[in-house]
Amino acid sequence: DGRLATLQRSASRVLQRTALSKPPRLRPEKFVTCWLQALAAAASGAQVHGVLVARDATVTWTPMDAELARRVLADVMALWNHQLQADAPWPLPLATALAQAQGFDPAKIYDGGGSDAGAPGEATEPEWERFYADFEALSADGRFEQGAAVLHAPLADWVATQLQITRHELTSGEGGQAGQSAAAAKGGA
Numbered sequence: 001d002g003r004l005a006t007l008q009r010s011a012s013r014v015l016q017r018t019a020l021s022k023p024p025r026l027r028p029e030k031f032v033t034c035w036l037q038a039l040a041a042a043a044s045g046a047q048v049h050g051v052l053v054a055r056d057a058t059v060t061w062t063p064m065d066a067e068l069a070r071r072v073l074a075d076v077m078a079l080w081n082h083q084l085q086a087d088a089p090w091p092l093p094l095a096t097a098l099a100q101a102q103g104f105d106p107a108k109i110y111d112g113g114g115s116d117a118g119a120p121g122e123a124t125e126p127e128w129e130r131f132y133a134d135f136e137a138l139s140a141d142g143r144f145e146q147g148a149a150v151l152h153a154p155l156a157d158w159v160a161t162q163l164q165i166t167r168h169e170l171t172s173g174e175g176g177q178a179g180q181s182a183a184a185a186k187g188g189a
Helices: 028-043 066-085 094-101 106-111 143-162
Strands: 005-009 049-053 057-061 163-167 181-183
Touching (some): 005 028, 028 049, 028 057, 028 066, 028 143, 066 143, 143 163
Parallel strands (some): 005 049
Antiparallel strands (some): 057 163, 163 181
């Protein structure tokens, strides 16, 4: 329709598994790149819409507010710049920091036991295990809470409030329902 848009595709699922009677919930970790691109576009003054076609849904969004995008992008860049000077990675493993930003128990995600499937926590991943053996070590100096508030909370909020979902018809055995469209529930993404 003549609007400027970024079009992306993903072979993975972007929706969390929920009962069909519940509104669809997005997996915020799948939208980091989209969010950063939307921030950069809005901060530069471009009115860019977005469309992501994934395995289980098509997700769309409208341009961000330019002033808000500039503030958030400045915070992201300051954190990134600080990381360049650090002797260890900032304690911001993605799933753990998103759990913190969404009000879930980040210790369960980091140490393990936070998923229904019993998956090991992010602490078992070599890049985190080397520096932060457990959640206590990860959160000891307060940088985890600070960084999650600066970096992951705006991402989680954007996913929960600004993205519109249209579920795809899935093949037999994959679950899902065609034609359902809804905005992500606040705080539920």
